[in-house]
Structures are given as structure tokens and as C-alpha cells.
Amino acid sequence: MKGAAELLTDNGVVVENRTGTPFYRSVGDEAEVFRAAARRGSPVLLKGPTGCGKTRFIEAMAHELGRDLITVAGHEDMTSADLVGRFLLKGGETVWVDGPLTRAVRTGAICYLDEIVEARQDTTVVIHPLADHRRELPIDRLGTTLSAAPGFQLVISYNPGYQSVLKSIKESTRQRFVAIELDFPPPEVEAEIVAHEAGVDAATAHVLVSIGTAIRNIDGSPLREVSSTRMLILAGGLVAEGLSLRRAVRAGIVEALSDDRDVVRALGELVEALLPRP
Structure with a gap:
């Protein structure tokens, strides 16, 4: 340019x-x-x-x-x-x-x-x-x-x-x-994008993508919008800045997707099932 x-x-x-x-x-x-x-x-x-x-x-x-x-x-x-x-x-x-x-x-x-x-x-x-x-x-x-x-x-x-x-x-x-x-990339490609853009390792990127994919695939989802690649990158950026993966996902994905307490609670339970054990 x-x-x-x-x-x-x-x-x-x-x-x-x-x-x-x-x-x-x-x-x-x-x-x-x-x-x-x-x-x-x-x-x-x-x-x-x-x-x-x-x-x-x-x-x-x-x-x-x-x-x-x-x-x-x-x-x-x-x-x-x-x-x-x-x-x-x-x-x-x-x-x-x-x-x-x-x-x-x-x-x-x-x-x-x-x-x-x-x-x-x-x-x-x-x-x-x-x-x-x-x-x-x-x-x-x-x-x-x-x-x-x-x-x-x-x-x-x-x-x-x-x-x-x-x-x-x-x-x-x-x-x-x-x-x-255009649509969300396949998981392997999306993980590469998240790792590059957020500055996190491949393992963290794959966890974030698995969470994003699971949210997109919720049957009868009450969400108006699903977890986007942009959202996964934002959460990854929080991890790159020193936040724990669990807290970063909560702030960057779960809380950002809805203000409904029941929906947030359900998303939190889904995320907990996908996050690595401490």
C-alpha cells in the first residue's frame, strides 16, 4: 500500500x-x-x-x-x-x-x-x-x-x-x-488464526476454538449471536496478558454473549466441561 x-x-x-x-x-x-x-x-x-x-x-x-x-x-x-x-x-x-x-x-x-x-x-x-x-x-x-x-x-x-x-x-x-x-473457518484453521492474532500457544488456541464450536452448535440456542472468531481472539488476548484461561473465557466469551443470568450460567457450565482441569 x-x-x-x-x-x-x-x-x-x-x-x-x-x-x-x-x-x-x-x-x-x-x-x-x-x-x-x-x-x-x-x-x-x-x-x-x-x-x-x-x-x-x-x-x-x-x-x-x-x-x-x-x-x-x-x-x-x-x-x-x-x-x-x-x-x-x-x-x-x-x-x-x-x-x-x-x-x-x-x-x-x-x-x-x-x-x-x-x-x-x-x-x-x-x-x-x-x-x-x-x-x-x-x-x-x-x-x-x-x-x-x-x-x-x-x-x-x-x-x-x-x-x-x-x-x-x-x-x-x-x-x-x-x-x-464467508463462514467461520474449520477448527484447525481457526486455531491457527487465534494463536497468531492473540499471541497464545497452539494448545490454548485449540481450547478456545473447541469452546467456540460448542457454543455455535448448541441446539435451540437462545443466543442472538454465537461466539465469533473475533471473540475467541479477544479471549486469547486476555490470556496472553496473563489472565487465566478460565477467567479470560468468562470475560471474553461467556459474559459478552448474554446478559441473561440463566443463559450465562448455562454457558459457564458448558465452558467448564471443556476447560482443562487445574
């Missing part, structure tokens, strides 16, 4: 130039599909559960392709102006300030709209001209239309298992994208 590492946050926007290689392990043909889409400039839809590695995947692909990555976290108050830009008062003058999507279009960066269904549905309409053959961004307030610079690519993500009737991707939007489905 260009230059030194840079983080710029503004309304949930992260602009990132990485100097190191993001750690990502492919478990299927997702990288191959993305590379093919990138060569055509085709937009990509990443779908999969929370914490399964969607963001890390796009970071790794952006690094491999040598492109800047602009990430926007979707939220329910997001408007089209948050993406495209707006007029602001600066030094007594009214000036136009590009939004993250416009910056990506101008510079040929990858624009990653994370959890796009969290944004208001009318917001997604603004991406339609960019996600088809036109590759254009109309900026109504400036009375102009921008053509996407070479290298620009639009990537969106969402969690199909978390969506509701009121929060889903419209067919008119979905059909403009190449879809890549």
Missing part, C-alpha cells in the same frame, strides 16, 4: 494504508473470486456471520492488490450525504467536503460499506449507478456526475442471519453484486 499506516476516523469512516500484510487464511475460493471481480471492477457483496473475518478478508485483498481501503461502518442514522459529501462552514465560508464514497471514486480506492443493511434503505440507492455498467456517482448538490477512477471497487457486507424483514438488501441492489459467502 502507499505510504505509512494511516487511520482517519470520521462518522465511522476509516481510511487505511497498511505497511504490513494483514493475516488472513483462505478456506475456499473466496480470494480467487475476489481477484477475478477486482480485475473487472465488479462490485462485491460479502455475506457471513458477525466476526467471521469479512473485514480482515477485504483488508488482505486490498493489500494484495495495492489499493487504498476506505471503510464505512453502517448505522441506522447514515444518510446519502454521509457517503457522498456535504457543504460545511469553514472559516466563514461554505465549502464542499467529499464523503468517503466520493473520495474512493475520485482516487480509485476500494470502498467497503460494512453492514450496509444497518443504514437507511434510501441510502443504498446512491450506490446503484456505481454498481452497474455506468460506474458513475451523481452528486446532485454539485450538479455533477463523477466517473469512477481506475481501480475503484465497491464492496458491501452484511450478516444474513441477523437481518430482519425491515433490514434486508433489496433485490435491485443485490443483483448488481458478485456474492462471496
Whole structure:
């Protein structure tokens, strides 16, 4: 990537130039599909559960392709102006300030709209001209239309298992994208990821993965979300900082998954059955 590492946050926007290689392990043909889409400039839809590695995947692909990555976290108050830009008062003058999507279009960066269904549905309409053959961004307030610079690519993500009737991707939007489905890695791969990212030994990583897998496989689970790879890495990080494995799992997984005392108690019993004996 260009230059030194840079983080710029503004309304949930992260602009990132990485100097190191993001750690990502492919478990299927997702990288191959993305590379093919990138060569055509085709937009990509990443779908999969929370914490399964969607963001890390796009970071790794952006690094491999040598492109800047602009990430926007979707939220329910997001408007089209948050993406495209707006007029602001600066030094007594009214000036136009590009939004993250416009910056990506101008510079040929990858624009990653994370959890796009969290944004208001009318917001997604603004991406339609960019996600088809036109590759254009109309900026109504400036009375102009921008053509996407070479290298620009639009990537969106969402969690199909978390969506509701009121929060889903419209067919008119979905059909403009190449879809890549991601899931939690197989146990051996996930243990490698947890060990590397958390800085723990292989044995500890395998215990954490076994706990995560068991929670994901609970029949009739009352949990809205399951233990993600991200969550296992957080718990592993506590172990790396000197916390006992039992306490780290309690804080990083069990207590984080639910506020219901009965559920927490049941999860604690499950975890105790999987933890090594003292």
C-alpha cells in the first residue's frame, strides 16, 4: 500500500494504508473470486456471520492488490450525504467536503460499506449507478456526475442471519453484486488464526476454538449471536496478558454473549466441561 499506516476516523469512516500484510487464511475460493471481480471492477457483496473475518478478508485483498481501503461502518442514522459529501462552514465560508464514497471514486480506492443493511434503505440507492455498467456517482448538490477512477471497487457486507424483514438488501441492489459467502473457518484453521492474532500457544488456541464450536452448535440456542472468531481472539488476548484461561473465557466469551443470568450460567457450565482441569 502507499505510504505509512494511516487511520482517519470520521462518522465511522476509516481510511487505511497498511505497511504490513494483514493475516488472513483462505478456506475456499473466496480470494480467487475476489481477484477475478477486482480485475473487472465488479462490485462485491460479502455475506457471513458477525466476526467471521469479512473485514480482515477485504483488508488482505486490498493489500494484495495495492489499493487504498476506505471503510464505512453502517448505522441506522447514515444518510446519502454521509457517503457522498456535504457543504460545511469553514472559516466563514461554505465549502464542499467529499464523503468517503466520493473520495474512493475520485482516487480509485476500494470502498467497503460494512453492514450496509444497518443504514437507511434510501441510502443504498446512491450506490446503484456505481454498481452497474455506468460506474458513475451523481452528486446532485454539485450538479455533477463523477466517473469512477481506475481501480475503484465497491464492496458491501452484511450478516444474513441477523437481518430482519425491515433490514434486508433489496433485490435491485443485490443483483448488481458478485456474492462471496464467508463462514467461520474449520477448527484447525481457526486455531491457527487465534494463536497468531492473540499471541497464545497452539494448545490454548485449540481450547478456545473447541469452546467456540460448542457454543455455535448448541441446539435451540437462545443466543442472538454465537461466539465469533473475533471473540475467541479477544479471549486469547486476555490470556496472553496473563489472565487465566478460565477467567479470560468468562470475560471474553461467556459474559459478552448474554446478559441473561440463566443463559450465562448455562454457558459457564458448558465452558467448564471443556476447560482443562487445574
